[in-house]
Amino acid sequence: MAVIYDRVALIGLGLIAGSMSLAMRRDGLATEVVGYARSAETRATAREIALVDRVCDTLAEAVKGADLVVLAVPVGAMEAVAAEMAPFLKPGATVSDVGSVKGAVIATVGPHIPEGVNFIPAHPLAGTEHSGPRSGFAELFENRWTILIPSGAKPDEVAKLRALWEGMGANVDEMDADHHDLVLAVTSHTPHLIAYTMVGVADDLRRVTDSEVIKYSAAGFRDFTRIAASDPTMWRDVFLNNKDATLEILGRFTEELFALQRAIRTGDGDHLHAYFTRTRAIRRGIIEAGQDTAAPNFGRVAEKKT
């Protein structure tokens, strides 16, 4: 593929930035990929495994001369990074990010973007329960969606960023920040909060029932633990920064949960059966849309003894 950006600077070197670097270098989408992380240990690991072409020891060094700067740090850290790097940005460069919330990023990072620099927030809907510089892989974005928030940037520059994400294998959509934050509250933020809660409840009980919760987890619970093993700092920032939409969806969730709880208490089997039948259709939709496998148990490779 053709080079899309001459120099790309990745700020933060975790799962997403690492996967971006590996994907861009695999396909030659950038002439040079440089990276910076605040932690010296992360920078040392990134050097050791050659995660990017060049690891920089300062934020200023990383962004100087970069045509695209991608903020890949927790949402709560973005404002400080943006303020610090602003004086070193190249005129005409594009700043983007990969944060899971978009309204708060626009509100906090936006004001620090200098005149003449493009700001195009982005969110790749991809990830795993692993984090850190060793967790990335080039295929992470393949067949996953990345959402761009054009927010008034030049159409040419939006098209360029879109081409980069498409080059990394993603499907790209554009929408406004508020809509993004509501959709993600449903498809990601609230499910994560609920999974964290269920695992927390089980952890309390585990102290009573010893190791039984772990031993018998295959009956459903283990799927929750995968989600609840995600990076705590990232998720703290998601909830603090998508407060309104998350609280709204949580309100709907508890309302429906109480209705089902009441049906259990009163023995209303018809209500339960109708509810459980309706939700099967969504699963079929997701499989037809190519967003998951139809294989039982996700086709877990460890399911069968070898």
Add this chain to the structure above:
Amino acid sequence: MAVIYDRVALIGLGLIAGSMSLAMRRDGLATEVVGYARSAETRATAREIALVDRVCDTLAEAVKGADLVVLAVPVGAMEAVAAEMAPFLKPGATVSDVGSVKGAVIATVGPHIPEGVNFIPAHPLAGTEHSGPRSGFAELFENRWTILIPSGAKPDEVAKLRALWEGMGANVDEMDADHHDLVLAVTSHTPHLIAYTMVGVADDLRRVTDSEVIKYSAAGFRDFTRIAASDPTMWRDVFLNNKDATLEILGRFTEELFALQRAIRTGDGDHLHAYFTRTRAIRRGIIEAGQDTAAPNFGRVAEKKT
């Protein structure tokens, strides 16, 4: 392996019974496996794919002469089946089941078991989101736990049933019914109810946001949809029959959820971070216990483009 039971009768021919038949026949654990299902369509399918050695057209025919009879129908249907089959049971035979709740099964099936017949309830903690006679596979129970409730049966007969499950690849534990029902309320029943609820909420919202919930499901939600695609009749019966334990765990769940919701509302990032850190350890425990894969996203095979 040696034959453990001469004739085994499977009542109900869904995911669990089908997998048992395939596993028993693969390893020669029974001389003959016969099966019965109330639905003529299910019986026809079972015959077509030779799911068991012999499909019987009546319940009486299936249980006559059987050394082991396994009830593999929804918990709510077990009492009627037990009452109907009781007169045809062979003296000295063992009756077992595979229901997800055990207290209610003992209370409803137990009284119908004739003098001289052993009753040893069981619960294999294995399954997938698929159901029906075509969904079984011989490896379903490998490295999964099966819980036996000895409930006063002869130790020799309990040992025999244990040997059968071990022969099918399962690890076997014994415990009393109340304890089983509490542990399962945590590891399975409440997680399922929560997943159903979250998918239901998303379904409501999907009508507003068109197909976006499906399109963007990879961000966490799709794992819930797998759980919420399980058999509605089975799950209705689980909740109606494990009411007390499920309501107790649900109470704890909403209590903790409200505490997290309050932390979001008040911006208490420390509380959120501490909670999200604690839950990571449980995931590690599950992987170390060999109950799930450490591969990202469960090692979903469809994750990569081919």
